[in-house]
Amino acid sequence: MKKKNLKVGLFIPCYVNQLYPQVGIATLELLEKLGVDVHYPQGQTCCGQPLGNSGYEEDSKGICQLFVENFKAYDYIVGPSGSCIYHVKHHFDILEQTEDVKRVRDNAYELCEFIVKVLGKKDLGASFPHKVGLHKSCHGLRGLKLGSCSEVKGEHYSTEEDLLNNVKGLQLMSLNRQDECCGFGGTFSVFEETISVKMGKDRVNDHIASDVEVLTGADHSCLMHMEGLINRNKQPLRVMHIAEILNSTL
Amino acid sequence: MNHAKRATEFNKDEAKVNWHDKALWYVREKRDKSAHNVHGWEYLRELGSALKANVLSNLDTYLVQFEENAKKNGVHVHWAADAKEHNEIVLSIMNKHKAKKVVKSKSMLTEECHLNPHLEKHGIEVIDTDLGERIVQLAEEPPSHIVLPAIHKTKEDVDVLFQEHLGTIPSQGNPEYLVGEARKHLRNKFLNADVAITGVNFAVANTGGFVVCTNEGNADMGVHLAKVHIACMGIEKIIPREEHLGVFLRLLARSATGQPITTYSSHFNKPEEDKEMHIVIVDNGRTEQLSREDFRASLHCIRCGACMNTCPIYRRSGGHSYDYTIPGPIGSILSPGKDLKKHSSLPFASTLCGSCSNVCPVKINIHEQLYKWRQVIVKEEPQPVIKKTIMKTAGKVLANPKLFEVAGKSARFALKHAPRFMVYNKLNAWGNARDLPEVKGDSFEEWYKKRNKNNE
Amino acid sequence: MSRATILGLVKMNKPESLPLPVIDENAFKEEIDLKETFKSNVTLVGGQIKEIEPNSIDSEIQSLYPNKTKIVSITNKSTLGTVQISPNTDPHTLQDIDLAIVEGDLGVSENGAIWVTGEASILRALPFITNDLVILLDKTKICLHMLDAYKLIAKRDRTFGVFISGPSKTADIEQCLVVGAHGAMSLTVLLI
Numbered sequence: 095m096k097k098k099n100l101k102v103g104l105f106i107p108c109y110v111n112q113l114y115p116q117v118g119i120a121t122l123e124l125l126e127k128l129g130v131d132v133h134y135p136q137g138q139t140c141c142g143q144p145l146g147n148s149g150y151e152e153d154s155k156g157i158c159q160l161f162v163e164n165f166k167a168y169d170y171i172v173g174p175s176g177s178c179i180y181h182v183k184h185h186f187d188i189l190e191q192t193e194d195v196k197r198v199r200d201n202a203y204e205l206c207e208f209i210v211k212v213l214g215k216k217d218l219g220a221s222f223p224h225k226v227g228l229h230k231s232c233h234g235l236r237g238l239k240l241g242s243c244s245e246v247k248g249e250h251y252s253t254e255e256d257l258l259n260n261v262k263g264l265q266l267m268s269l270n271r272q273d274e275c276c277g278f279g280g281t282f283s284v285f286e287e288t289i290s291v292k293m294g295k296d297r298v299n300d301h302i303a304s305d306v307e308v309l310t311g312a313d314h315s316c317l318m319h320m321e322g323l324i325n326r327n328k329q330p331l332r333v334m335h336i337a338e339i340l341n342s343t344l
Numbered sequence: 345m346n347h348a349k350r351a352t353e354f355n356k357d358e359a360k361v362n363w364h365d366k367a368l369w370y371v372r373e374k375r376d377k378s379a380h381n382v383h384g385w386e387y388l389r390e391l392g393s394a395l396k397a398n399v400l401s402n403l404d405t406y407l408v409q410f411e412e413n414a415k416k417n418g419v420h421v422h423w424a425a426d427a428k429e430h431n432e433i434v435l436s437i438m439n440k441h442k443a444k445k446v447v448k449s450k451s452m453l454t455e456e457c458h459l460n461p462h463l464e465k466h467g468i469e470v471i472d473t474d475l476g477e478r479i480v481q482l483a484e485e486p487p488s489h490i491v492l493p494a495i496h497k498t499k500e501d502v503d504v505l506f507q508e509h510l511g512t513i514p515s516q517g518n519p520e521y522l523v524g525e526a527r528k529h530l531r532n533k534f535l536n537a538d539v540a541i542t543g544v545n546f547a548v549a550n551t552g553g554f555v556v557c558t559n560e561g562n563a564d565m566g567v568h569l570a571k572v573h574i575a576c577m578g579i580e581k582i583i584p585r586e587e588h589l590g591v592f593l594r595l596l597a598r599s600a601t602g603q604p605i606t607t608y609s610s611h612f613n614k615p616e617e618d619k620e621m622h623i624v625i626v627d628n629g630r631t632e633q634l635s636r637e638d639f640r641a642s643l644h645c646i647r648c649g650a651c652m653n654t655c656p657i658y659r660r661s662g663g664h665s666y667d668y669t670i671p672g673p674i675g676s677i678l679s680p681g682k683d684l685k686k687h688s689s690l691p692f693a694s695t696l697c698g699s700c701s702n703v704c705p706v707k708i709n710i711h712e713q714l715y716k717w718r719q720v721i722v723k724e725e726p727q728p729v730i731k732k733t734i735m736k737t738a739g740k741v742l743a744n745p746k747l748f749e750v751a752g753k754s755a756r757f758a759l760k761h762a763p764r765f766m767v768y769n770k771l772n773a774w775g776n777a778r779d780l781p782e783v784k785g786d787s788f789e790e791w792y793k794k795r796n797k798n799n800e
Numbered sequence: 801m802s803r804a805t806i807l808g809l810v811k812m813n814k815p816e817s818l819p820l821p822v823i824d825e826n827a828f829k830e831e832i833d834l835k836e837t838f839k840s841n842v843t844l845v846g847g848q849i850k851e852i853e854p855n856s857i858d859s860e861i862q863s864l865y866p867n868k869t870k871i872v873s874i875t876n877k878s879t880l881g882t883v884q885i886s887p888n889t890d891p892h893t894l895q896d897i898d899l900a901i902v903e904g905d906l907g908v909s910e911n912g913a914i915w916v917t918g919e920a921s922i923l924r925a926l927p928f929i930t931n932d933l934v935i936l937l938d939k940t941k942i943c944l945h946m947l948d949a950y951k952l953i954a955k956r957d958r959t960f961g962v963f964i965s966g967p968s969k970t971a972d973i974e975q976c977l978v979v980g981a982h983g984a985m986s987l988t989v990l991l992i
Contacts, residue, residue, distance in 0.1 A: 106788050106789075108742065108748070108752075110788065111752070111787050111788040111789055112752040112755060112756055112787050112788075113756070113759075113781040113783065113784075114781065114784075114788075115784055115786055115787055115788040115790075115791050116784065118788035118791075118792075119788065119791060122792075134789075134792050136745075136789060136792070136793070137745035138745070139741075139742045139743070139744075139745055139748040140742040140748075142742070144735075144738060145735055145738060145739055145742075146715070146719075147696060147715065147718070148718065148722070148731070148735055149692075149718035149719050149720075149721055149722030149727075150722055150735040150736070150739065151719050152719070152722075152723070153735060153736055153738075153739030154739055154742075156739060156740070156742075156743030156744075157739065157742045157743045159743070160742075160743050160744075160745070185715075232695065232696070232697035232698055232699070233696075233698075236697065236698035236699065236701075236702060237698060243699070243702055244376060245372070245375075245376055245654060245699055245702045245703050246386070246702050247379060247380045247382075247385045247386055248386070271369070274656055275656045275695050275697035275699070277656065277695060278695065279694070279695030279696065279697075280695075281731070282692065282694070282695050283773075283774060284772075284773040284774055285348060285692060285731070285773070286347070286348045286351065286657070286692070286693060287348070287352075287773040287774075287776060287777070288348065288351055288352040288355045289348075289351050289355070289657050289660050289661055289693075290695075291776075291777040291778065292355060292358075292361065292660050293656050293657075293660060293695075294778070296365070296660075318781055319778065321779075321781070322774070322777075322778030322779045322780065322781070323777065323778050323779075325778075325779035326777060326778055326779045367974065367975050370975060371975070382910075383827075383828055383829075383830045384827040384828045387824075387827045387828075388827075388828075391821055391823060394818075394819075394821040395820070395821060397818045398818050398819060398820045398821065400814060400815065400818075401814055401815050401816060401817045401818040402814070402817055403810045403814055404807045404810040404811045404814065407806075407807065407810065408807065417958070423802040423803040423806055424802055425802040425805055425806060429802060473982065474972070475970045475972040475973070475981060476970075476972035479972065479973075492971075492972065492975075493972070494972055494973070495975075497973075497974075498974060499973050499974040499976065502973050502974075517973075517974075519973045519974065519976040519978050520978055522973055523970060523973065523978040523980070523981060524980070526981075527980065527981060527982060530982060531895070531982070534982070535892055535895060551958055553958055559968070559969050559970060559971075559981065560968055560969070560970050560981035560982045560983065561928045561968040561981060561982045561983025561984070562981070562982045562983075564924070564925070564928040564962070564983065565925070565928050565929065565982045565983065567924075568891055568923070568924040568925035568928065568929075569891055569892060569925055569929075579806065579810070584820060586950055586954070587823075587947065587950045587951065587954070589946070589950060590945070590946040590947035590948075590949065590950045591823070591946075591947070593946050593963075594910070594945065594946050594947075601971070603845065603911075603965075604841060604844070604845065604910060604911030604912065604913075604965070605845075605908075605911035605912075605913050605946075605963065605965045606965070607845070607964065607965050607966050607967070607968055607969055607983070608928075608962055608963070608964060608965075608968075608983065609913070609962060609963040609965075610960070610961075610962045611958075611960065611961045611962065611963075612960060613958035613959055613960065614958065614959045614960070616918070616923075616924055616959075616960070617887060617888075625806070627802075627805075627806045627809070631806060631809035631810055631813050632809075632813070634809075634810065634813040634814055635809075635812070635813035637815070640815065
């Protein structure tokens with residue numbers, strides 16, 4: 095399909111919409127820069143994941159249905175959050191599988207995946223002269239298979255690395271544990287607070303020990319958790335969503 | 345007490361948590377190296393999974409076939425519906441032989457059935473002979489891991505324990521010395537035992553034989569010296585044919601410890617002359633788990649412990665935080681089937697990162713089952729009022745764009761303007777150790793509307 | 801009667817029959833030097849291995865284990881045995897055996913394991929209770945992996961048999977590997 099014919103519905107996750115508008119803006123600007131015919135359906139809310147992961151899937155049906163209504167008219171649905179997209183693809187099985195529901199599930203893409211797989215682009219002309227550490231969020235990595243996992247035998251690949259490695263001046267730092275969970279886990283972060291915080295601390299410290307200046311990733315929920323720790327502990331790390339880096343120019 | 349509280353207890357000593365995490369991560373790395381060395385590893389896992397699925401779908405046939413063949417080999421076969429019956433059967437065999445001393449190699453099933461206290465109550469000395477199990481037995485604790493039962497103990501802990509119970513001299517935790525002393529102590533137990541109890545790793549339907557895997561040689565030391573061998577197995581331990589051991593033995597040790605195979609893989613078919621061999625086949629909730637379509641694949645488990653070693657929560661909360669015979673991710677999908685109320689916090693003791701499913705040698709979809717148990721638990725067990733209210737309200741607000749807009753505005757307003765003590769208080773577990781996001785004024789949607797207006 | 805109950809419940813609760821998978825062995829094919837891989841794996845699992853001529857078996861064992869007095873040899877390839885055993889010997893009397901020499905039937909390249917049958921050790925306890933263990937193995941009898949191994953041992957009298965891979969060991973104290981838990985303290989494989 096040619097880019098011009100693509101009609102893309104931009105999905106901005108609820109917490110990004112409310113708390114991290116800059117991530118939504120970077121995502122939109124980036125897609126526009128890439129020549130995508132991108133629209134933001136107003137009145138969108140959430141994918142239902144916070145409820146599903148907490149065991150309240152039944153109560154999330156209205157949310158999921160609303161998501162389908164908002165996005166059913168688009169060829170692709172693209173969002174800057176692997177875990178939300180994973181939820182749409184894997185857990186919308188609670189809805190009746192109408193043509194609309196099936197199409198929305200099949201055509202939902204995480205931002206990096208959309209750029210690399212659908213648009214077929216890796217070099218977006220961005221420049222960002224910093225030492226960057228990539229947090230590979232689990233739902234994107236293991237759920238959407240955006241990259242290879244250290245525990246699975248096979249060739250190494252990574253959608254996010256493909257994009258970051260083409261950013262001018264960017265130095266991608268290698269971590270001690272390349273794909274360990276950060277401990278966010280939605281409501282896990284409050285109901286299992288101790289372990290969540292410990293996991294986050296360990297992840298952040300791995301980045302610091304690896305000489306990282308800017309911690310990035312494709313899922314802002316993980317980043318929010320780690321940024322919370324970094325700010326509280328006044329650690330020398332900046333946190334940015336990958337869309338913000340890919341949208342950067344000197 | 346739920347998992348979170350027990351995990352918090354364990355985390356009071358952060359240095360110990362770091363040590364525990366590192367020790368298990370080291371095992372996980374050994375597993376990666378060893379598994380990735382095998383040509384066709386991922387296909388091997390698929391085979392393991394498909395074989396186990398075939399077993400479960402024909403389990404009655406295979407069990408009968410196994411029994412028939414075992415009996416032909418002169419083995420006594422017993423059936424136990426639950427833990428109580430299992431314990432009674434074992435005791436009755438002991439009584440028949442007037443046995444007073446038993447050596448036991450590792451068997452998670454006998455742990456699950458609480459066999460030791462039952463036998464001890466009847467005046468029988470039970471000695472766990474796997475070194476890790478002996479350590480926790482002396483410490484009067486349950487194992488904290490199914491392959492590494494004493495992984496929560498430091499070598500200094502073991503030193504003190506052995507001084508007290510085995511009369512060793514202080515060695516600052518010298519592993520060679522401690523293992524040597526344990527060898528002497530347990531050798532004496534092996535030589536004097538009347539009965540040896542073992543678990544079963546795999547029971548082969550087409551031969552009636554079974555395989556027991558150890559590194560220490562403790563199962564064999566017990567069995568080949570005692571007059572009577574009792575092997576206890578869950579019904580799911582069956583595999584169809586002997587050649588399928590070729591799949592499972594390739595998977596097991598690599599997944600468990602990163603070894604290419606355990607030191608000893610002992611194949612028992614017939615008892616040695618003048619000796620008796622018994623097999624106790626146990627249900628104890630397994631047929632019920634078999635009935636649950638979403639959860640039956642949990643019965644594929646071959647007890648390698650790989651999901652524990654890779655689990656970032658297990659590594660930082662310790663096996664005892666699960667308060668169940670089988671801890672970690674696999675325990676968290678098995679335990680709710682046994683007692684939903686008691687174990688209802690376990691499926692939530694996960695971020696659903698999915699690494700457990702990736703390492704599982706028989707490809708159990710562990711993290712998906714955790715998600716599914718959560719749905720069951722919320723329906724069937726009373727939930728904390730706050731959580732329930734938040735979730736129910738969120739369900740309504742997020743299904744309604746107008747309500748969402750209002751809620752979003754007020755939340756951002758509160759975050760921005762509320763005094764710090766209101767945002768960070770004891771009710772807000774987020775804020776104990778983490779800052780909340782800084783609020784930037786407009787939401788994305790508000791920005792988008794303004795931009796569109798300006799462009800008009 | 802729990803047997804009937806359990807089987808009844810299984811029948812009721814089991815899913816629809818799923819096929820027994822056919823194993824595609826091509827997926828595991830590898831062009832490797834079986835003997836060399838076997839040797840390196842025996843070493844990896846803590847054993848030692850030597851390839852020797854048939855006429856130097858005894859001298860090799862004597863030089864490797866010079867001070868052993870109580871030796872059980874279950875092979876006519878060695879004359880070093882000092883203690884005779886039969887199927888009627890009480891296995892408890894083996895507790896102070898210094899060295900046992902047995903023959904293995906088959907070696908497995910992928911993991912350094914050797915198949916030793918109950919018959920090859922007369923008493924099943926022998927290879928475990930002995931302080932040190934020597935296994936003699938025909939160097940042409942090494943297969944690629946466990947799937948091949950089970951084919952090669954398929955035709956046997958099924959009593960007792962064990963794959964032995966290295967000496968007895970444990971890592972139960974702080975993940976420190978210690979050789980010599982309950983079974984043999986050392987394993988030497990002599991390839992002939």
